[in-house]
Amino acid sequence: MGRIQLKQVKKAFGDVVVIPPLDLEINDGEFVVFVGPSGCGKSTLLRLIAGLEDTTSGNIEIDGEDATGLPPAKRGLAMVFQSYALYPHMSVRKNIAFPLKMAGMEQGEQDRRITQAAAALNLTDYLERRPGQLSGGQRQRVAIGRAIVREPAAFLFDEPLSNLDAALRVGMRMEISELHKKLDTTMIYVTHDQVEAMTMADKIVVLQAGYIEQVGSPLELYRAPRNKFVAGFIGSPKMNLLEGPEAAKLGVHTMGIRPEHIDISTTEGAWTGTIGVAEHLGSDTFMHIHGIPGCDPMTVRAGGEFTVKHGDTVYLTPQAEHIHKFDDKGLRVP
């Protein structure tokens, strides 16, 4: 079981309020991602759940029981850190065994679980090595192994992939997703990378300055962002936000349109602009178009075969069904 409820949880360091009182419910077995720009309080929130930081006020309940005052060791949660935080003086085997040893588990059961975890994470050949002799990806696996052996109520991940190179990151992302499918245990994952959030999460929690901006499934957030911040944060490249005459035509303060929801033509369209930088990725071409009133430059996605040159004139037409509207407070207008 791993149901976690935050009730009016608040965190302040001295006079600085990092997390204003917030409520959040995480259901058993859910993969929840906290995402937001750096300094938004997502890591602090995770550390509050872990018990590594004390709440200033409010309650944290794990499986219906108040855990607010419990030390981390007593909460039954496991955590994977950004720096891996392996014990450098212990072999891989001892690292993985550490939580079991702390729990006072008998040796036979310890060995059985370590063997099982090592096999699942491709670590069998490295069990006698020290963390210093492993690559980044292997270290991350050891950290995950250390977390899974004790069969915790929930896993907490604090930006676990940010120290890995891009290729490895994609691989580990899938491994963690698969692990979640297999274990069916609650996972809370903190990242500043919206791609990780979109690809892994059942539920995304978008945070800014300690406030929850929106909670929802990846596609809910993509299709109906509650405000301009979420609209700009979820989706890559970012949504274009237009103010001024184009928005006024719709009777709103800001109009939003994603790069992939704009039709581009060399002959006719609603808006006229000139090509600035064009990024050819092979599968797609991202173009920065200048000259559209209220949004300069505007980003547009076209197919990989679309060939244009710097300075060419192009015509753009937003797809009407994908237009997002926001009022002067930045909130979504239906």
Add this chain to the structure above:
Amino acid sequence: MARAITPRKKIMWTALAWSLGLLIFFPILWTFLTSFKTEATAISDPPVWFFFDWTTENYRAVLERSNYPLALTNSIIIAVGSTLLGIIIAVPAAWAMAFVPGKRTKDVLLWMLSTKMLPAVGVLYPMVLIAKFFDVLDSRILLVVVLMLINLPIIVWMLYTYFREIPGEILEASRMDGAGLKNEIIYVLMPMALPGIASTILLNIILAWNEAFWTILLTTVDAAPLTKFIASFSAPEGLFYAKLSAASIMAIAPILIMGWFSQKQLVRGLTFGAVK
């Protein structure tokens, strides 16, 4: 940027380093030589260097006249005991200051260091009164406690410097893994800080071994360590340079040998944190 060192410069610096080293080592060398002279040769003018009748008479006399084994035992018990007691107290203190510092942690550290600036003689009288009150004058336990108190600031400072080099996330990981404070310190912090703790222990054994003010003033016979043993060969019995030298060599030999074998650890310990 590599700096060019000419052979001439190299010879100059080498010579300078050797001269400095010999200058510092000279008193020990002279004491060593004197300890093998007769009392007459020891005070001869001009002094004799190497060509005299070497004799071990002084060592025999010193061993006969006083209880060297007892003094040695006392020194070992006092130096090792005070250091270990200090470590037991300092580890949690340094842990708290390194990993959960408060607003006043820096002030506390400075305050602790400031106690080292106090002249020891300033608290001699109260110390003697307290010892008398508890009836522990001339006891090993008193010396263990007093020397521990005197060196505690240094032990805490050294451990604090080492602990600060350890990433806090690893300690947090151990907490997440179910370790309480005791297990966190025993299984994670101490093994990771072991080189630092070893240096601290070595340095403090040396400091306690050489401490002369309190060890001489608070002991008479039963708890008298080697410092008192040396002192007993000076003033009261007149000027017996050769015997005094023999006693000195016997007193410093154990610590000198220990220092020799742990040189690498000591140098690393003393420069740790200075170059990062």
